[in-house]
Amino acid sequence: MNSLAQVFEPVIGLEIHARLLTDTKIFCGCSTRFGDKPNTNVCPVCLGLPGALPVLNRRAVDFAVKAALALNCTVRERSIFARKNYFYPDLPKGYQISQYEEPLATDGALEYTAGGAARRVGIIRVHMEEDAGKSLHEGFPDSDRKTHVDFNRIGTPLIEIVTHPDLRSADEAAEAFRRLREILIALGVNDGNMEEGSLRCDANVSVRPAGQQTLGTKAEVKNINSFRFLEKALEYEIGRQVDVLQRGGTVVQETRLWDAGARETFSMRSKEDAHDYRYFPEPDLPPVQVDAARIGEIRASILELPEARRQRLMSTYALSELDVMALEGHDLVALFEATAAASGKPKASFNWVAGEVSRKMNDLGAQFDAARMTAAALAGLIALVENGTISASIGKSVFEKMYETGRSAGEIVSAEGLAQIGDESELLASIAAVIDAHADAVGQYRSGKTGTFGFLVGQVMKATGGKANPKLVNALLKRELDKAVA
Numbered sequence: 001m002n003s004l005a006q007v008f009e010p011v012i013g014l015e016i017h018a019r020l021l022t023d024t025k026i027f028c029g030c031s032t033r034f035g036d037k038p039n040t041n042v043c044p045v046c047l048g049l050p051g052a053l054p055v056l057n058r059r060a061v062d063f064a065v066k067a068a069l070a071l072n073c074t075v076r077e078r079s080i081f082a083r084k085n086y087f088y089p090d091l092p093k094g095y096q097i098s099q100y101e102e103p104l105a106t107d108g109a110l111e112y113t114a115g116g117a118a119r120r121v122g123i124i125r126v127h128m129e130e131d132a133g134k135s136l137h138e139g140f141p142d143s144d145r146k147t148h149v150d151f152n153r154i155g156t157p158l159i160e161i162v163t164h165p166d167l168r169s170a171d172e173a174a175e176a177f178r179r180l181r182e183i184l185i186a187l188g189v190n191d192g193n194m195e196e197g198s199l200r201c202d203a204n205v206s207v208r209p210a211g212q213q214t215l216g217t218k219a220e221v222k223n224i225n226s227f228r229f230l231e232k233a234l235e236y237e238i239g240r241q242v243d244v245l246q247r248g249g250t251v252v253q254e255t256r257l258w259d260a261g262a263r264e265t266f267s268m269r270s271k272e273d274a275h276d277y278r279y280f281p282e283p284d285l286p287p288v289q290v291d292a293a294r295i296g297e298i299r300a301s302i303l304e305l306p307e308a309r310r311q312r313l314m315s316t317y318a319l320s321e322l323d324v325m326a327l328e329g330h331d332l333v334a335l336f337e338a339t340a341a342a343s344g345k346p347k348a349s350f351n352w353v354a355g356e357v358s359r360k361m362n363d364l365g366a367q368f369d370a371a372r373m374t375a376a377a378l379a380g381l382i383a384l385v386e387n388g389t390i391s392a393s394i395g396k397s398v399f400e401k402m403y404e405t406g407r408s409a410g411e412i413v414s415a416e417g418l419a420q421i422g423d424e425s426e427l428l429a430s431i432a433a434v435i436d437a438h439a440d441a442v443g444q445y446r447s448g449k450t451g452t453f454g455f456l457v458g459q460v461m462k463a464t465g466g467k468a469n470p471k472l473v474n475a476l477l478k479r480e481l482d483k484a485v486a
Helices: 058-070 170-187 227-246 292-300 306-317 321-329 333-343 346-367 375-386 392-405 409-416 424-437 439-446 450-463 470-485
Strands: 008-019 082-085 095-098 105-114 117-130 134-136 148-150 157-163 199-209 219-224 254-259 264-270
Touching: 008 170, 008 227, 058 105, 058 117, 058 157, 058 170, 058 292, 095 117, 105 170, 105 306, 117 170, 170 199, 170 227, 170 306, 199 227, 219 227, 219 264, 227 254, 227 264, 306 321, 306 333, 306 346, 321 333, 321 346, 333 346, 333 375, 346 375, 346 392, 375 392, 375 409, 392 409, 424 439, 424 450, 424 470, 439 450, 439 470, 450 470
Parallel strands: 219 254
Antiparallel strands: 008 157, 008 199, 082 095, 105 117, 117 157, 134 148, 199 219, 254 264
């Protein structure tokens, strides 16, 4: 692949289908709840029975507008639903209600920083549509002869986010998909659950000779539901197309599926063009009207988005991109900021939150109780460590007791006599005992093998139960050892 990559350049665009988090479907009152008994959340409207008329879900429109605004799109005050005509067993109407010539929003961009580099992926359009049903090919006694269909999902409100072909590698595409997902989750318009089909990705991929501007023939890799599968599918498909071209063949425009077991894509059908779907305006729905005032209200409801928050954290607290990602990984940003504000020590707050709190969450998993470790409690612990009342190592044991008992750091330190020993005379007595007990190590130090100094410090700390002030121990021990040499 390395030699091939020097000759051919991949060109990738994404189509993201995101289920909107409404309680009811886009054109009827049926539940969108996942996991119910098959074919129970259906009605004449979503099944397309004669005489049934669709009514647009206002909340679905608001969610779609919100997502479009977060992706820097221009939201049209007037958009049109259209019928996308095709036959498939999970589409009982024989058409899907979508948008085509006049979509909800256009001309946006996904902008983010990855690895210190600014990235921009253009957004062609964000439009609304209904989901299809689900064909079930496995799990039934007659699955070798028949396909079963569950219509519960049909009519679930979706947005489709279509990007420009601005991506140039499989890992870039996976990262863009990941960033889109985090935005949708942060907005509260999608739950990001790819296993349940709430978020699916189609990727259009072609290859062309490096430096050429004309696009190659694309293949669509359809219905990918994980970042890893997207990356692997694109890597395979890029290699497949390059191989076809290098053998003198022609890449065919088609739709392909990813086989995770075989780790390869395979042909599903020839790729349709727009005219194959015979789009025409949906006669049973009026134009969607979203006036400027409503758009303004929705825009005002958008809180700080992940990328903006990431940049603010890095700038405000002098954190690295990896630091922020560590906080985000356990959803600890709010705790960190509250602790930094309460303690006045951002760096120390980060070390404790990303360190001990994160470790505790890993240890306990779902049993971790966030209420047991508040920002105020952490700030109290940080103050004791920072002012030298207790050492960092003692602080970790105090943290454990705070979580277990709910007591404050001050109460635990006072009750258990954990305050750091800073009295010189007391420390000098311990140092003298260590020097007497470890003559060999002392002799090595005095002969120039200073590597034993750390061992002797450790012995002093052990002798004082870890309560000695480490900085003072280092200074006093060195003074005593050097004095003896002199």
